Amino acid sequence: xxxxxxxxxxxxxxxxxxxxxxxxxxxxxxxxxxxxxxxxxxxxxxxxxxxxxxxxxxxxxxxxxxxxxxxxxxxxxxxxxxxxxxxxxxxxxxxxxxxxxxxxxxxxxxxxxxxxxxxxxxxxxxxxxxxxxxxxxxxxxxxxxxxxxxxxxxxxxxxxxxxxxxxxxxxxxxxxxxxxxxxxxxxxxxxxxxxxxxxxxxxxxxxxxxxxxxxxxxxxxxxxxxxxxxxxxxxxxxxxxxxxxxxxxxxxxxxxxxxxxxxxxxxxxxxxxxxxxxxxxxxxxxxxxxxxxxxxxxxxxxxxxxxxxxxxxxxxxxxxxxxxxxxxxxxxxxxxxxxxxxxxxxxxxxxxxxxxxxxxxxxxxxxxxxxxxxxxxxxxxxxxxxxxxxxxxxxxxxxxxxxxxxxxxxxxxxxxxxxxxxxxxxxxxxxxxxxxxxxxxxxxxxxxxxxxxxxxxxxxxxxxxxxxxxxxxxxxxxxxxxxxxxxxxxxxxxxxxxxxxxxxxxxxxxxxxxxxxxxxxxxxxxxxxxxxxxxxxxxxxxxxxxxxxxxxxxxxxxxxxxxxxxxxxxxxxxxxxxxxxxxxxxxxxxxxxxxxxxxxxxxxxxxxxxxxxxxxxxxxxxxxxxxxxxxxxxxxxxxxxxxxxxxxxxxxxxxxxxxx
Amino acid sequence: xxxxxxxxxxxxxxxxxxxxxxxxxxxxxxxxxxxxxxxxxxxxxxxxxxxxxxxxxxxxxxxxxxxxxxxxxxxxxxxxxxxxxxxxxxxxxxxxxx
Numbered sequence: 001x002x003x004x005x006x007x008x009x010x011x012x013x014x015x016x017x018x019x020x021x022x023x024x025x026x027x028x029x030x031x032x033x034x035x036x037x038x039x040x041x042x043x044x045x046x047x048x049x050x051x052x053x054x055x056x057x058x059x060x061x062x063x064x065x066x067x068x069x070x071x072x073x074x075x076x077x078x079x080x081x082x083x084x085x086x087x088x089x090x091x092x093x094x095x096x097x098x099x100x101x102x103x104x105x106x107x108x109x110x111x112x113x114x115x116x117x118x119x120x121x122x123x124x125x126x127x128x129x130x131x132x133x134x135x136x137x138x139x140x141x142x143x144x145x146x147x148x149x150x151x152x153x154x155x156x157x158x159x160x161x162x163x164x165x166x167x168x169x170x171x172x173x174x175x176x177x178x179x180x181x182x183x184x185x186x187x188x189x190x191x192x193x194x195x196x197x198x199x200x201x202x203x204x205x206x207x208x209x210x211x212x213x214x215x216x217x218x219x220x221x222x223x224x225x226x227x228x229x230x231x232x233x234x235x236x237x238x239x240x241x242x243x244x245x246x247x248x249x250x251x252x253x254x255x256x257x258x259x260x261x262x263x264x265x266x267x268x269x270x271x272x273x274x275x276x277x278x279x280x281x282x283x284x285x286x287x288x289x290x291x292x293x294x295x296x297x298x299x300x301x302x303x304x305x306x307x308x309x310x311x312x313x314x315x316x317x318x319x320x321x322x323x324x325x326x327x328x329x330x331x332x333x334x335x336x337x338x339x340x341x342x343x344x345x346x347x348x349x350x351x352x353x354x355x356x357x358x359x360x361x362x363x364x365x366x367x368x369x370x371x372x373x374x375x376x377x378x379x380x381x382x383x384x385x386x387x388x389x390x391x392x393x394x395x396x397x398x399x400x401x402x403x404x405x406x407x408x409x410x411x412x413x414x415x416x417x418x419x420x421x422x423x424x425x426x427x428x429x430x431x432x433x434x435x436x437x438x439x440x441x442x443x444x445x446x447x448x449x450x451x452x453x454x455x456x457x458x459x460x461x462x463x464x465x466x467x468x469x470x471x472x473x474x475x476x477x478x479x480x481x482x483x484x485x486x487x488x489x490x491x492x493x494x495x496x497x498x499x500x501x502x503x504x505x506x507x508x509x510x511x512x513x514x515x516x517x518x519x520x521x522x523x524x525x526x527x528x529x530x531x532x533x534x535x536x537x538x539x540x541x542x543x544x545x546x547x548x549x550x551x552x553x554x555x556x557x558x559x560x561x562x563x564x565x566x567x568x569x570x571x572x573x574x575x576x577x578x579x580x581x582x583x584x585x586x587x588x589x590x591x592x593x594x595x596x597x598x599x600x601x602x603x604x605x606x607x608x609x610x611x612x613x614x615x616x617x618x619x620x621x622x623x624x625x626x627x628x629x630x631x632x633x634x635x636x637x638x639x640x641x642x643x644x645x646x647x648x649x650x651x652x653x654x655x656x657x658x659x660x
Numbered sequence: 661x662x663x664x665x666x667x668x669x670x671x672x673x674x675x676x677x678x679x680x681x682x683x684x685x686x687x688x689x690x691x692x693x694x695x696x697x698x699x700x701x702x703x704x705x706x707x708x709x710x711x712x713x714x715x716x717x718x719x720x721x722x723x724x725x726x727x728x729x730x731x732x733x734x735x736x737x738x739x740x741x742x743x744x745x746x747x748x749x750x751x752x753x754x755x756x757x758x
Contacts, residue, residue: 534682541680559712559741566714570681630749631715637748 006205013197021186029179036175040149043171044085044164048131048153051076051087051162085166092159094118109138121152122161130154135168146170207236207243211250223257278341282310285344288351290321292647301394302329305487306513307494309456309506316343316385317454317509318351329394330358333452333513334387335406337428346383350375350429354389364389364402365439368429372404372437375430384430388452397444397517402437404429409452410474412481414445418474421450444517449481449489451515456508460497463504468497486514524592532573532583532603540569540587544599547589553659554597561597561657564638567631568601568610568653576605576651596640599655607651609644610635662687664694671700677711684716691720695727703728708737713745725754734758 077089077097089097094114117134124132133151147169153162214229225233230251237247289308306319316336324330332354336343353374357367368389375385388409390401401421405428408420423440444450453473460468476493483489490512497510528543530536544562548554554561569585577583583605590598613632636642641656665672673691676683695703703724724733735757738746746752 534685537680537682541678563712563714563745566680570714570716573681630718630751634715634745634749 006201006209009201009205010198013201014194017190017193017197021190025179025183025186028182032175032179036172040166040168040171044133044149044151044166045131047081047085047087048151048162048164052153084170085164088163088165090118090122090161090163092122092161094122097160117150118161118163121150121163125152125155125161204243207247211236211243211247215250218254218257223254223261225254281341281344285310285318285347288348289319301518302392302515303484303486303518304329304331304513304515305485305490306333307490307511309494309510311339311456311506311509316340316347317456317511318347319452319511319513320351320354321513323394324358324362324391327394328362329392330390331392331452331513331515332387332389333406333454333511334385335454335456335509335511336385337383339509342381343383346379346381346385346430349378350385350387362391362400363439364391364400365437368402368404368437369435372429372435373433376433379430382431384428386428390450390452392444392515392517397446397448399442399444399450400439401442402426402439404437407453407455407458409450410477411442411444412449412451412477414448418451418477418481420470420474446517449477449486449514449516451477451481451489452513454509454511456506456510457493457497457512459508460501460510461504461507462500462502468500472500484516486516490514518592524590526589526591527586528589529584529586532577532585532605534573536573536585537566537569540565540585543587544589547591548597551591551659554591556660557657560638561599564635564655564657565599565601567635568655571608571610571631572601572603572605572651575608576603593659595659597657597659599657601653601655603651604649605651607646609646609651610653611642611644662690664690666698666700669701670704671695671698671702672704672706674706674708675710677709679710679713679717681714681716684714684720687717688720691724702732702734705733705735706737707735707739707742710742711739713742715749718746718749718751721755722751730754730756 077087091097131154133149135149137145137147139145146167149166149168151164210232233247233251237244308317316339319333321331336347353371357370361367386405388403388406390399392399403423404426408422410418411421412418426437427435458468458470458473480489480492526547530539541562572585586602588600610632614629639655640658643654645652661676663674735755738757
């Protein structure tokens, strides 16, 4: 409670008022009491003085004889001065000589008064020779306690003393009443002041309180006030004081916040939509790349792998490859200027144009010349593309190629170190009308490698701004060019680049396309297609036996090879096709490699990857031993390399066995 | 061809050279039938002639050992290449193989 501003102000005012009232009262009471005391003393002294003056020694001589006493004197001593004081005449032994008609002088009290008041007064006067007084409380006949003061006058007569007795409580009464009145008035003023100041504080702090409350709940209400709250705040804002200014600022804050929230929401939704569209654009762009980034090695005696890693959502790099007339293999790596949606669209146009031209021509120079002219007709944004285009004759390894401003590919020949496949400089595609691109010719012998890439590879930067560079790339190809399959080479380079860049962001698209020309292998390739049924097992078995019987090295392990194949085949027979469907199984046998035998098994049943089959659960408890999974387990144990793909609605399982 | 031999509560099976998936399937039918008739206390698989086994055959062995227990199911005359298959399948320890 004490934390609120209002209660703090209240407390402060109460403390100030109470302290001031206490001080006023104390000062008043002290001063009044002092004055009353002085007045009493003075009046008592005054009375005694008069008496002293009006009495002389002569008059006192007969005091002891009441009958003879001076009438004047008698009257003096029996009459009270006021209703509250009177004069007593006392002899040396304390006896009252003239008795005034006062009830405290009742007979039973006389002895006490004589001994406790009069005698001590007389003795003291005699001792100290100056007037003196004693204050004593005494009961009246009505049993009421009254405070008396007895003051003795200076000696007038050696045997008689004059004493002035006064009821001080009565004499001081007006003073007391004054103090009491003062107290009451002060208390009233205090109460009134408190009430008024509390009301004032409330009036002052109420708007502040209301504002604070609204401000506190503002976030819960999404920074929006309802009509009632708004009118409250508007009322507060009408004035001219600080709180009104605050209310105005509050209203401004509320409306500004609402505006910002609206803006923020709008910008977020725009951003989300943009992100969604970028994702879709990337999907479309990646969809333009060949569906498979590798090609069937056994059939086409070429091992290819391509990879593209865009720096942003959409990029400007692209690659393409494919077969032409079953005799040629074309391959392209291109890099469109900039990386944006515009460059992605430009890439799509370029790729479409290329695709159309490639089908009907086997001269890369001519193809690029035509594509360049076509692009210039549509190139409103002055974009351009660097490109390497090659066409390989699968039968003899001859490559025709052209290069439009693209980084030169690297060729790794047998028994040579890697080097760049350079050409005369030719302009980039899409800038100059009528450029005639030249076609160059080279050839790949068996096992030779060609590596085409975009500048994202060589320009990869680490945190010290060092480039990966040509030399590191040449070095890498030299060391790892022999890796098989060729996919291992590109994958390793990607890892190497990632290690080089560490946590630096990729600034450019990275594209790589690697290919190895394999030996023409028509003689060592065999194929058998049979229905997917249990009786085919023996036929597949005999087929493999028959084709391998001349090779004693293979015969040594023929049981293992066949067992792996059989487990793959029996899986297909049992699970791939629905019971009512007559499916088929095709087995390719590749004996073209000196160091390995490759069996490829294809079926068109439902997708199933035996390399991802659950591992065999081997428990010590024989009862828990599962019968399933043994086949896949054996297959994996018996092959040196196992590869699964699902392509064109086909399960393709490749089993590779080393020949020792 | 799967043959069997009944001798004092012991059931002795003899198998053909190639126990591939198909032959194992055929053998399993015969084995189940015979066991059902004879209720043997001990079963012996004689692999003397067997030069090749597929996983289907291993499955038969597993169901045997589950049925009979390790002590009452013996696999004998096993050729090295067949032993190897048992070994790489990880099942070797579940059987009495000689």
